Structures are given as C-alpha cells and as structure tokens.
Amino acid sequence: MRILLVEDDSILGNATSVYLRNSGYVVDWVKDGKHADAALHEDVYDVVVLDLGLPNMDGLTILKNLRFRKQGTRVIILTAQDGLDDRIAGLDAGADDYLVKPVKLAELAARLRVQLRREHAVLVSRIEYPPLTLHLKERVVSYRDQPFGLSPRELSLFESLLLRVGKVVSKENLIENISDWDDTLGKNAIEVYMHRLRKKLLSVGVEVRTVRGLGYMLDKLD
Numbered sequence: 001m002r003i004l005l006v007e008d009d010s011i012l013g014n015a016t017s018v019y020l021r022n023s024g025y026v027v028d029w030v031k032d033g034k035h036a037d038a039a040l041h042e043d044v045y046d047v048v049v050l051d052l053g054l055p056n057m058d059g060l061t062i063l064k065n066l067r068f069r070k071q072g073t074r075v076i077i078l079t080a081q082d083g084l085d086d087r088i089a090g091l092d093a094g095a096d097d098y099l100v101k102p103v104k105l106a107e108l109a110a111r112l113r114v115q116l117r118r119e120h121a122v123l124v125s126r127i128e129y130p131p132l133t134l135h136l137k138e139r140v141v142s143y144r145d146q147p148f149g150l151s152p153r154e155l156s157l158f159e160s161l162l163l164r165v166g167k168v169v170s171k172e173n174l175i176e177n178i179s180d181w182d183d184t185l186g187k188n189a190i191e192v193y194m195h196r197l198r199k200k201l202l203s204v205g206v207e208v209r210t211v212r213g214l215g216y217m218l219d220k221l222d
Contacts, residue, residue, distance in 0.1 A: 001046040001116055001159070002026045002176055006036040006062070007078070008054050012101075016049070019105045024139040024152050025112070026178060033057025040066055044176060045073055047115050049108070052079040052090070060093055067094035074115040078103065113137060127162055129218065131204055134162055143204055153178045154197045161208060161218045170215040 003020060007013035008031045017029045028043070030036045033054040040048070040062070048066075052059035063075055075097075077090045082100040090098050096118075097111050113136060127134045133142045141148045141155060150158060156178040160169055171190050178193070194216065198208050209217050 001156070002028070002044070003112070004036065004039055004043075004045045004048045005029045006031075006033075006048065006050045006054065006059065008032060008051060016105060016108070020109065020112075023109055024155060026156070026176075031055075033059065033062055037062050037065055040071065040073070041069075047074045047076060047112055049076050049078050049112075050095075052077060052081050052086070060089060063090070063093045063095060074118070076108070076111055076115060078108065129162055129165070129206065129221065132201075132206060134159060148200075148204070150197070150200065153193050154200070157193060157197050158201070161216060165218050166220040168211045168214045168217045173215070 003025050005013060005017055005020070005027055007016065007029065010031070013029050013031065017027045020027045028039060028045075030039055031054075034056040036048075036050070036054070036059075037057055039045075050059045050063060054062075059077065059079065063077075066073060066075070075095045077095045077098045078101060079086070079090075079099075080101045087098050096115055099108065099111065117136065125135070125137055127136070131144055132148060135142065139155065141150055141158065157174060160174055160177045174190050174194075178190075194208070201208060206218075209219060211217060
C-alpha cells in the first residue's frame with residue numbers, strides 16, 4: 001500500500017518513513033505543503049499522513065483542496081495542534097482520523113491498518129485464499145498455519161491481487177503499490193517480481209492469471 005507522509009520535521013519524518021517502510025508500506029515523504037499538494041495531484045495514494053503546520057501551504061488547505069477535487073483518499077492528521085477547535089476543524093475538513101504528537105509509531109501503524117481496511121472494505125484481521133492466509137496486522141502470509149516466505153515486494157504484490165480478487169490489476173497499479181519516488185520500478189522489474197511470486201504460489205497450488213494487455217488477477221474462489 002502506498003502512503004504519502006507530509007512532515008516538515010526531518011527527524012520525525014525520517015523515523016516515521018523508515019518505520020513504515022520496515023512494516024511493508026511504500027512511503028513517499030514530502031516536507032512542505034506545495035509539494036504535498038502537487039503529489040496528490042499527480043499520484044494515487046491509499047492514505048495520507050498529514051501534518052498541519054507546514055511551510056508554503058498549511059495542512060488544512062491541502063486537505064480542503066483534496067476534498068474539493070472529490071478525491072476520497074484517506075487522511076490521518078498527525079500534528080502538535082491539540083486544541084478541540086483544531087480537531088473539529090480537521091475532521092470537518094474531511095480528515096478520517098486525528099492524532100496528536102507525540103505518538104507511538106506502533107499506534108500510527110495501527111491507525112493506518114484501520115484506514116486501509118476501510119478503504120478496501122476489509123473488516124477482518126486476515127484474508128483467506130486457501131491454502132494461504134494473509135494476516136493484515138502482522139503483514140505476513142501463512143501456509144497451513146506455517147510461515148510462507150515472501151519478500152516485502154512479493155507480499156505487496158500478493159496483497160494487491162488479494163484485495164481485488166476477481167478483478168484485473170494493471171502493471172501500472174502494481175508499480176504504484178510497491179515502489180516509491182526513491183526506488184521507482186519499471187514494467188520489466190514488475191515482471192521479474194511477479195515471476196518470483198508466481199513460482200512460490202504455484203508450489204502451493206495458487207495461480208496468478210495473466211490477462212494479456214491488461215494485467216494480472218487472482219480468480220474468485222468457488
């Protein structure tokens with residue numbers, strides 16, 4: 001899943017982006033309002049983690065612009081502004097959650113999982129695709145209750161397909177879900193990762209179908 005982190009504090013931004021990447025998320029990090037607003041014009045994100053006190057454009061304006069454009073991207077405000085009026089203004093402007101600094105990164109990750117489940121209408125802690133199970137909280141896959149070894153990118157690919165079972169997922173969409181600005185992948189790289197994932201999945205009887213010219217899909221189970 002792809003996250004836009006908008007945070008002008010370099011220490012906090014770096015710590016947060018590293019933590020989330022180590023948790024298996026793709027993270028783009030920007031430090032000022034104008035860059036954040038431009039990123040939301042150009043790219044598609046699952047969740048935005050948004051500070052309010054930003055240089056060049058404040059977070060509330062970014063949020064209002066996002067909702068004015070009718071973009072339904074989930075937004076978690078993460079700010080030092082802890083007054084009741086601040087919370088009300090943020091939620092009324094369209095935020096989905098509001099966290100006050102300092103916050104434990106584990107709690108932020110938990111709030112992200114909530115938003116991602118809502119975004120994809122997944123209201124459970126795990127998704128079964130026998131004989132495999134994707135554990136959303138731990139971000140691991142198991143095979144008959146035993147760990148099933150997938151690399152972080154293979155896991156992200158599998159998750160992207162599993163959240164859209166029965167639908168074709170394009171290569172472009174997969175690229176967005178597993179690469180960030182600092183490590184952008186091309187279609188050839190996606191094919192390499194998909195080849196590795198398919199080989200592992202086939203070993204347990206799970207097949208990823210290629211829909212020529214469109215992308216990949218997992219069929220719905222009977």
